[in-house]
Amino acid sequence: MKKIFIYISLSVFGLLLIAGAYFLVAxxxxxxxxxxxxxxxxxxxxxxxxxxxxxxxxxxxKKSLSRLKPSKxxxxxxxxxxxxYLRNEDSILLAATASTGSGGEFIDSTTGRKWIxxxxxxxxxxSSKIPHPWWRKPDWAFLxxxxxxxxxxxxxxxxxxxxxxxxxxxxxxxxxxxxxxxxLGINVTHGxxxxxxxxxxxxxxxxxxxxxxxxx
Amino acid sequence: MxxxxxxxxxxxxxxxxxxxxxxxxGDDVTSEKDAFDSNSKTSAKKWNYDSADLEYRLIASExxxxxxxxxxxxxxxxxxxxxxxxxxxxxxxxxxxxxxxxSDELNDFIERFMEKKKLLVRPVTxxxxxxxxxxxxxxxxxxxxxxxxxxxxxxxxxxxxxxxxHWGDGLTLEVKTEVAGEPRSKLKNAxxxxxxxxxxxxxxxxxxxxxxxxxxxxxxxxxxxxxxTLINPET
Numbered sequence: 143m144k145k146i147f148i149y150i151s152l153s154v155f156g157l158l159l160i161a162g163a164y165f166l167v168a169x170x171x172x173x174x175x176x177x178x179x180x181x182x183x184x185x186x187x188x189x190x191x192x193x194x195x196x197x198x199x200x201x202x203x204k205k206s207l208s209r210l211k212p213s214k215x216x217x218x219x220x221x222x223x224x225x226x227y228l229r230n231e232d233s234i235l236l237a238a239t240a241s242t243g244s245g246g247e248f249i250d251s252t253t254g255r256k257w258i259x260x261x262x263x264x265x266x267x268x269s270s271k272i273p274h275p276w277w278r279k280p281d282w283a284f285l286x287x288x289x290x291x292x293x294x295x296x297x298x299x300x301x302x303x304x305x306x307x308x309x310x311x312x313x314x315x316x317x318x319x320x321x322x323x324x325x326l327g328i329n330v331t332h333g334x335x336x337x338x339x340x341x342x343x344x345x346x347x348x349x350x351x352x353x354x355x356x357x358x
Numbered sequence: 359m360x361x362x363x364x365x366x367x368x369x370x371x372x373x374x375x376x377x378x379x380x381x382x383x384g385d386d387v388t389s390e391k392d393a394f395d396s397n398s399k400t401s402a403k404k405w406n407y408d409s410a411d412l413e414y415r416l417i418a419s420e421x422x423x424x425x426x427x428x429x430x431x432x433x434x435x436x437x438x439x440x441x442x443x444x445x446x447x448x449x450x451x452x453x454x455x456x457x458x459x460x461s462d463e464l465n466d467f468i469e470r471f472m473e474k475k476k477l478l479v480r481p482v483t484x485x486x487x488x489x490x491x492x493x494x495x496x497x498x499x500x501x502x503x504x505x506x507x508x509x510x511x512x513x514x515x516x517x518x519x520x521x522x523x524h525w526g527d528g529l530t531l532e533v534k535t536e537v538a539g540e541p542r543s544k545l546k547n548a549x550x551x552x553x554x555x556x557x558x559x560x561x562x563x564x565x566x567x568x569x570x571x572x573x574x575x576x577x578x579x580x581x582x583x584x585x586x587t588l589i590n591p592e593t
Contacts, residue, residue: 173483173526186418203417210446222579
């Protein structure tokens with residue numbers, strides 16, 4: 143009986159070891175494949191050995207990199223932590239709690255039209271600055287409520303939803319205020335970025351049109 | 359002593375003095391040459407190819423990453439910072455507290471990271487959340503989700519207690535916070551720990567840092583498989 147128990151224990155241990163080794167090899171191979179697949183995009187050439195040429199090339203590379211970095215304060219939107227920052231390369235000038243896109247989707251059962259409520263990621267610029275903005279309700283705002291889409295455009299306008307200021311960054315997306323300040327910090331929007339009224343005013347006053355916006 | 363003899367002795371003395379002076383002069387000339395040589399050596403020292411090449415490859419790598427228009431991760435050991443960048447601009451940064459106690463750990467990590475083909479960039483191959491707590495309570499989310507008609511799970515955010523980012527070859531960044539969380543999957547946690555034990559004979563390098571909960575949440579959520587990571591190895 144004892145022997146059987148020992149055999150079973152050894153077998154289980156052996157199986158565990160084999161499974162672990164297989165898992166180790168598999169994950170390392172998967173890492174290798176990913177690395178190799180990206181090898182071309184990761185490779186960079188070496189600096190020329192001639193000092194003059196090398197110095198020139200290094201200088202040009204430095205210039206190219208510095209051209210990419212914003213020279214003035216820029217906006218960063220962290221959709222993961224629901225934060226909006228005004229910052230420069232080294233320091234944060236303003237930090238505000240925000241609400242960004244919920245990631246949910248809505249399908250109009252009649253027409254099959256589909257909306258995904260994500261805040262777009264990437265690099266944008268402040269393209270418009272609007273004091274006392276009115277919300278022009280899109281189709282989904284009516285459909286979500288089970289209402290008909292109005293033919294009269296004036297019926298789409300809502301003067302209360304967007305707070306005191308709005309900073310547009312293209313395709314109908316804005317950084318704006320909200321009447322639901324208690325929901326700040328949670329991903330609840332349809333893609334726009336909501337900020338509390340005091341932070342919004344500070345942000346609005348410190349960002350001229352053209353200010354870069356980095357959303358990640 | 360004859361007149362001729364005195365002249366002869368004077369001639370020898372003059373020759374010796376002249377030789378001595380000339381030899382001293384010669385020394386001076388040689389010293390200048392040496393100084394010139396040593397100056398040129400200093401100038402060669404000033405132009406350190408390896409250091410310039412590293413700087414160049416760092417910049418060239420970053421230019422490539424910036425053009426991808428995706429968030430990339432920078433392990434900047436020179437500035438002792440973890441940085442997330444997008445298009446060349448810093449969007450998130452965290453100062454690492456690296457003390458003398460874990461400098462060996464740090465050097466192992468850097469050497470291992472760069473081991474293959476002297477690469478400065480590696481993609482994240484895997485991340486694993488060991489334990490976390492939920493950011494918003496279910497009751498708040500259920501109310502909010504009804505108001506905004508959104509899926510509760512989409513609004514939920516895990517605040518990590520402990521997670522790891524892997525780059526393959528036994529390279530791991532372990533991040534811990536002071537949050538008291540619950541294990542997400544005990545079985546997967548055990549498997550990952552077991553794999554670590556098996557990896558040990560093949561070599562591994564783990565860098566452990568403690569981070570505030572909000573920063574950890576952002577880093578955990580951004581660090582998906584495939585995210586490019588640039589290392590600045592200068593410490």
